[in-house]
Amino acid sequence: MSKLLNVRQAHVRYPLSGHLMARLTGNHQAWVNVVRGVSLAIDKGETLAVVGESGSGKTTLVMALMGLVPLQRGEVEFESKRILQGPRGRLKPDRRRVAMMFQDPVGSLSPRMTVRAALAEPFEIHAPEVKDTGAEVARLLDLVGLPVEFADRYPHQLSGGQARRIGVARALALDPALLIADEPTAGLDVSIQGDVLNLLSGLQKRLGLGIVIITHNLNIVRHVADHMAIMYLGQFVEQGTSEDIFRHPRHPYTKALLSANPNPDPDAQSDRLDLAGEVPSLLNVPSGCEFHTRCPYMQTDCRESVPVSQEAASGHVFQCHYPLKED
């Protein structure tokens, strides 16, 4: 069964600004490696959550998949076709088949364009043969459950939740096969976070979409994602089905993340895994297992050698010298 999206060993790096500065500060790196060898696969009708904190590289990863930043190394296959790289290393996915929603719901809409104009954009760019964009706009608004009167509004007249829905509508305009959502619940009140997520799941069921969700909100991942990948300093430290990972996290970082989300229950017993220090800078990735500087179970070989990939149950992959036991 061929996968919808298949990524093998993706690497993305950013140039450090000003080689002169690098020379002056004694740091001779010209590049900072933000994504350091990520592989993932997702199928039709599935949702993959890429979970990570700031500095993990998760947003950069999807920006590379969308061709917004150059991919330095790696192979990407979409719908069994290899996506070729353009002249400056940027991928050229078929923009009709892959769509992306950005983090700031109101900010990702052009401030001087009405909702109608924003929703008509995809058609004007890719499908100029569609003459009656008005009908498409009405269809899309209906798809996301907004009344057609919203078409005349400007972005600053929308609430966060409404703007989020417009983002979904716009992403789905050309009937893509894959939707990438960057922090779909960011900035939304808890009481309406479920709204956008329910919308996405409902649409996924109806349209057979594949969805990749970037988030640091582990609380929602369990409910919306079939698979998840935990990202730390540019690499996946653990991947698998959500159920597997929630029940049996093997990598200490996964465990720390899972236990860090305070349960809204004052009497909850916390089996919290406390981490030391903060996320190291990408300019100074620790040797061996990059997590060793914060890991409470660190041993000498963690500092010296990079752990190999191990596979627990089917599809549950992780990299750790001393993985947590299954209990």
Add this chain to the structure above:
Amino acid sequence: MSRAKLLRPDGLLISTWRKLRRDPLGMFGLIIVLLIGVLTVFAPWLAPYDPNEVDVYSRLLPPSGDHWLGTDQLGRDIYSRLLWGGRVAMKVSLLAISVSMAIGIALGMLAGYGPRWLDRILVVTFDTIRSFPTIMFALAIVALVGSSLNTVIVIIIIASIPIYGRVVRTQTLALRDRDFILAERAMGASTVRILFRHVMPNIAAPLFILASMDVPVVVGMEAGLSFLGLGVKPPTPSWGSILNDGYSYIRNSPWPIIAGGIPLILVTLGFTFFGESLRDIFDPKLRKKG
């Protein structure tokens, strides 16, 4: 499910007008701008005399019923000359500003949105032009092609391009990494489309304000060049040459030079107040949601 009544979103023009109405200085500026517009457009009908009609017996007369602002050293009616000179001033400013703005926008967007090396070249070009003293630049051009109205316009255009270019570049740079531009790129929009449909409308407001405040500057430049004899050739009336004449004959009569200064003062006040009022209206910090 009850909800707040949705007011029809007001268009940009209407909401701007409402805010402008409440600013007395801005309204004053707008009135002057309109007045100047009317006077200069209808100058041929409003001017009581032919601006070049010489009447040596009526030289250097003070303001009177016959000559509202008096006469100059050749007996020409100053009021009429000012009206016609206004046409020159407005023609120069409209033409110069629109052309330099168009070129400035194009280059500014290229600099802000394009590759780094292009940005560096353009910025250096802008700065070089701007640091060049306008008068010397004008002298050089005039020495090459002689003085005329068109020469003045070209000089002013070249000198003004960097101003617009710089502002557009800064605004474009600021917009470049905004989420909605990223979203357009993710949708596969071409660079041209992004620049014209998404960048331009969002930088239009500051540009319009800049243009309004630039009118007095351009008018001043033209007047200055004409004052030095580098601009419009006599006897064509221009505010600058009227000032020059008045300056030469200041010991005979103060009126010509006073009268010659009035329109410049009015233009500066009017357009500056109007432009500043617009700037306050469009200041995003003062803009409320909805």
Add this chain to the structure above:
Amino acid sequence: MSCPPVLPVLEVDRLSVSYRTERGDLKALRNVSLQVPRGEIVGIVGESGCGKSTLISAMIRLLAPNAQLDSGEIRFRGEDLLSLDLESMRALRGDELAMVFQDPMTSLNPVLSIGRQMRDIQYRLKESKADKNARSMRMLEKVGIPDPQARLRDFPHQLSGGMRQRVAIAMALMMKPSLLIADEPTTALDATLEVQIIHQLKALQAEIGCSILFISHHLGVIAELCDHVVVMYAGEVVETGSVREIFHSPSHPYTRMLLACDPGGITERTKVLPIIRGFLPDLVDLPAGCVYRDRCDMATEACAEQKPELKDLDGRKVACLLTAESL
């Protein structure tokens, strides 16, 4: 034997604040009353539009120019804060009344070193520079900053976001204020970092014995940190109580539904997440009766006519007609 009740550190008494807008008066706070007892941590829970920012602004006297105080008082250790002159207000701030904001750069001066800023706070003490530095270093250690001596020489931009926030907390608590107001201090931080900082805050509070007014929309953090909780909705207080009462047996329908929506509290995987349907009421044109009735799943006709008052209910307070009746 009855002892005279200890004066609460902070008492908000029927505070009403509105903003003058083009459309009319926006009634941001209506009859808000709450108390912060001495030595305790009170959390304010509320979503966008609930009025918590206006409340904080009123407390620290930084309301917008178009705001007007309609009625009420804010008493800090018995004194009315709102009628204090600016000199006295300034004397209070930093000494008895301290603040930490969501963005640490609000509290940190970018052009002064950390050490200098921390010494400046101690300006009232007649001590040597070395003694002041020693105190600063002890505080930095308590908030978990490694190598405090080196940090004193650093500037804010050299520190990570998490470190900056820790410094902000250290600076706020260094002079042992009676009250710390913390406005979403950990919202912008990663979950693992948030957890560390909350722990340190709790430990410091126990040591110093100050009171904390903690605003957040992370229910888990509130549950873990606070002793008492105040729930706000659309400019009103709808419920107050101890943290256990609120989280284990919420009375007000909004509190109940809010807790139900928090995905962190939903342990079983569910495909459809609960939400609170509807929108916030128009604060300019308020509907009659209960402000929550349009979104309430238990609303009756009486709710549209009669406005519920905040009534005592076994030691806590609820503003709901239905719970009052069931007593």
